[in-house]
Amino acid sequence: MLRRKTIQRLAVILLWSTALLAAPCSAxxxxxxxxxQRCDVTWSTPSKDSLGSMPIGNGDxxxxxxxxxxxDLLFYLAKTDAxxxxxxxxxxxxxxxKLSPNPLVxxxxxxxxxxxxxxEILIEAGxxxxxxxxxxxxxxxxxxxxxDVESKSPADVQASLEMWRTARRELKGKxxxxxxxxxxxxxxVFVEPDRIVDSxxxxxxxxxxNERSIWADNLKHQAxxxxxxxxxxxxxxxxxxxxxxxxxxLRASPTSLKTAQPVRQCRISVYADTGQTDSAGGWxxxxxxxxxxxxxxxxxQLLAAHRRWWTDFWNRxxxxxxxxAQAEAVTRGYALQRFINACAGxxxxxxxxxxxxxxxxxxxxxxxxxxxxxxxxxxxxxQNTRLPYWSMLAAGDFDLMLPLWRMYSDTxxxxxxxxxxxxxxxxxxxxxxxxxxxxxxNDNYGWNRQGKPDGLTDNRYIRYHWEGGIELxxxxxxxxxxxxxxxxxxxxxxxxxxxxVTFYDRHYSRDEQGRIGLSPAQxxxxxxxxxxxxPEIAGLRSILPRLLGLPADRATPEQRQQWQRLLxxxxxxxxxxxxxQTMLGFADKPGPKHNAENPELYAIFPFxxxxxxxxxxxxxxxxxxHRVHKGTGGWQQDSIQAALLGLRDEAGRMVAxxxxxxxxxxxxxxxxxPNFDWTPDQDHGCVAMxxxxxxxxxxxxxxxxxxxxxxxxWNAAFKLHAPRGTVVEVEYRDGRLLRCEVTPxxxxxxxxxxIPGAK
Numbered sequence: 001m002l003r004r005k006t007i008q009r010l011a012v013i014l015l016w017s018t019a020l021l022a023a024p025c026s027a028x029x030x031x032x033x034x035x036x037q038r039c040d041v042t043w044s045t046p047s048k049d050s051l052g053s054m055p056i057g058n059g060d061x062x063x064x065x066x067x068x069x070x071x072d073l074l075f076y077l078a079k080t081d082a083x084x085x086x087x088x089x090x091x092x093x094x095x096x097x098k099l100s101p102n103p104l105v106x107x108x109x110x111x112x113x114x115x116x117x118x119x120e121i122l123i124e125a126g127x128x129x130x131x132x133x134x135x136x137x138x139x140x141x142x143x144x145x146x147x148d149v150e151s152k153s154p155a156d157v158q159a160s161l162e163m164w165r166t167a168r169r170e171l172k173g174k175x176x177x178x179x180x181x182x183x184x185x186x187x188x189v190f191v192e193p194d195r196i197v198d199s200x201x202x203x204x205x206x207x208x209x210n211e212r213s214i215w216a217d218n219l220k221h222q223a224x225x226x227x228x229x230x231x232x233x234x235x236x237x238x239x240x241x242x243x244x245x246x247x248x249x250l251r252a253s254p255t256s257l258k259t260a261q262p263v264r265q266c267r268i269s270v271y272a273d274t275g276q277t278d279s280a281g282g283w284x285x286x287x288x289x290x291x292x293x294x295x296x297x298x299x300x301q302l303l304a305a306h307r308r309w310w311t312d313f314w315n316r317x318x319x320x321x322x323x324x325a326q327a328e329a330v331t332r333g334y335a336l337q338r339f340i341n342a343c344a345g346x347x348x349x350x351x352x353x354x355x356x357x358x359x360x361x362x363x364x365x366x367x368x369x370x371x372x373x374x375x376x377x378x379x380x381x382x383q384n385t386r387l388p389y390w391s392m393l394a395a396g397d398f399d400l401m402l403p404l405w406r407m408y409s410d411t412x413x414x415x416x417x418x419x420x421x422x423x424x425x426x427x428x429x430x431x432x433x434x435x436x437x438x439x440x441x442n443d444n445y446g447w448n449r450q451g452k453p454d455g456l457t458d459n460r461y462i463r464y465h466w467e468g469g470i471e472l473x474x475x476x477x478x479x480x481x482x483x484x485x486x487x488x489x490x491x492x493x494x495x496x497x498x499x500x501v502t503f504y505d506r507h508y509s510r511d512e513q514g515r516i517g518l519s520p521a522q523x524x525x526x527x528x529x530x531x532x533x534x535p536e537i538a539g540l541r542s543i544l545p546r547l548l549g550l551p552a553d554r555a556t557p558e559q560r561q562q563w564q565r566l567l568x569x570x571x572x573x574x575x576x577x578x579x580x581q582t583m584l585g586f587a588d589k590p591g592p593k594h595n596a597e598n599p600e601l602y603a604i605f606p607f608x609x610x611x612x613x614x615x616x617x618x619x620x621x622x623x624x625x626h627r628v629h630k631g632t633g634g635w636q637q638d639s640i641q642a643a644l645l646g647l648r649d650e651a652g653r654m655v656a657x658x659x660x661x662x663x664x665x666x667x668x669x670x671x672x673x674p675n676f677d678w679t680p681d682q683d684h685g686c687v688a689m690x691x692x693x694x695x696x697x698x699x700x701x702x703x704x705x706x707x708x709x710x711x712x713x714w715n716a717a718f719k720l721h722a723p724r725g726t727v728v729e730v731e732y733r734d735g736r737l738l739r740c741e742v743t744p745x746x747x748x749x750x751x752x753x754x755i756p757g758a759k
Contacts, residue, residue: 035320035717038328039335041114041669046106050076050360050371052667054114055339055680056121056145058138059346059400061272062357063145064371065121065136067112071105073097073123073134074162076371077145078357080347080403081274082240085210086179086189087378087435089352091359091371092242092272093194093206094162097147099155103130116339119310129153138343139302140309142294147268154262159244161204161255164370165194175369180377181441182214191372194241196254197284204255205287207241209280218439221447223421223454227414232276234437239283240274243291267299274348313342316396317721319692323714326656330714333659334692336670337685338395341388345400349436350407353384354678363665375678379441380407381433382468383524384635386475388682390606391689393478394697396721401479408472409492411438416499422455427503428496430472431457432465432525461525461594469500470539471606477546481723489554497547498559504540505566516569522591523599529591532571534584535602540570542607573603584610584623598627604641608700611644612708612754620645632657634675635683639691643709644698646754651695652711658688696730699723704747706740707732708754722747 046067053064064076077092084090103126111124120137135148149157171179171189182189197205213235216228246268249257271291277283319334321327344356355374362373392400415428431440446458457463476493508516523533544567574585584600600623603609610620624645632639632654639654662672663679673681698705699722715733726747731739737755742748
């Protein structure tokens, strides 16, 4: 009997991709593979407030959805490019849906379910003739969110916009931290109000328009003011907002719509748009055209196309683990974090590590702030931003990586000018902490510049922290290795790589032996005033051979000569001695310690010089064992490094710990944090994703290592991507490798089976 159940369960997994592709998607119940359905999130009671919300999104527009105990459906509406005049990423607004009579109240039958497979939230309440269902979804192909209401008995339906930015207000005290970059400004920081439009149609229309901007002053403060004359201010006249429409609904007030009479069916549509226009009227015309175009489309076809997008997304890759309760938590955590990545990964801007577009009402040391609040504000930290993107390679989510490439490609011209101006040589560097247009944030650059050279930051944590440019190139090289995307290679990778390498070539002097000396420098944020830090040396030793390994005609002879020369001029990786054993050091001369990173382990991840199948694995293992800071959670990468070293049980323990630990104040199981960042912390879940992928599949140097760091106690079924357009599907159960399929077939010869005794 037990064996029969095992076979039946395995058959479900074996038929996963077939079921997804072949099963019909009806309007009422989309076909979803059973293993993924088990990852759905279901609640049987309403929530107290927005900390009990579920996320849903289409890659650019995101909702936090919850039902209050009083019976109303609410959601926050967010967008990846809703940047205020102060470069804070704001919510667009909050929408409340009210039914009368209302079966959603506390004590009535209630079910709220996030259906991952179809990208929708289904809410069911009441019984018999009082039963009602609401489907909430954000169209995967259009900038609109829908609430589809179905009621057994006719009901009045009302949709209202709720605003909190209603008057000019100064940010003070702890709340000013959410305007990081202006936190230490000598001038006050003001939040500007939104505006309601007296629309002639049965719509609720509102917007926020930036009539001022910090951009020009930011450039001027950093000795780049003349650039403002040749570039467009990315904040000024940026307008974002939306429109609420409803089938059979009339405007009851400037901020609400209501059905003309009780109905059994109703669709509420909330449109969102961002644009820079010469006038508010221009933006409103653009919004009207958007609404009219989509309102004219067939509603059922839109839903079907939306579900097809999610079906295709989940069919790209998957990981299902079983064997114990921890394994189930790992499976769900991986699926939920990948879902959150997809909900925010296709917008105009990269994913914000500190909350993404799913921040909720904030509680900070007993004080409550609105949902615009996020620790560390609007800037991007590369060390934090990168982690969601490393997780996308093995998942095959290459389209979700485009916003990151776009941001750095767009800011390359400014980075080159800044390098010339500050350091009088060619090349480009990016600050560790920057606004999306590429400059330092003034809080880190320093507000008082008297007597200080241009470019020297007051913030010592990031003063010489430029390693991110090297890691960006490493990630781009992986993207090209996986996709073989020639336009990306020529238009993005090579221009960025050439300028990053040139920066390191020109910026540092050589000693008598002709070796480059990286000083002044620092080893990440942790060791200031270091000489020859490991991350930079490991990074250059990683990317230079890979650049030289590109097809010879992709780079100029001058570029290849530079890469070959610089590789020869690099110093060896620093080492240190602990208990008579040699291991990787922090730098040749580590400076004072100020943070809690393990920079020596960057030679393992992200730069993969040490690990399974690499020279001197024992050196990597010793370095990991004697790391100064041991832990997991947030941006800590110990679990990834353990997986790359083949430490099965240690990697599994840390991945399980990450996927089992969320913010206790939040109801949704994948709202991790706040850790070092904010909630939901995107680093925490994505580090665990990367580690889990590396436990199952490592593809580097031409070899494909299957289950290289997999704990014996867990079973697994997965489909993951590898370089050269390769896809690997595996089933492993009870210590046996049952199936390993490789596409294209010629790559099967590169597979290395890492399970002891497996056949």
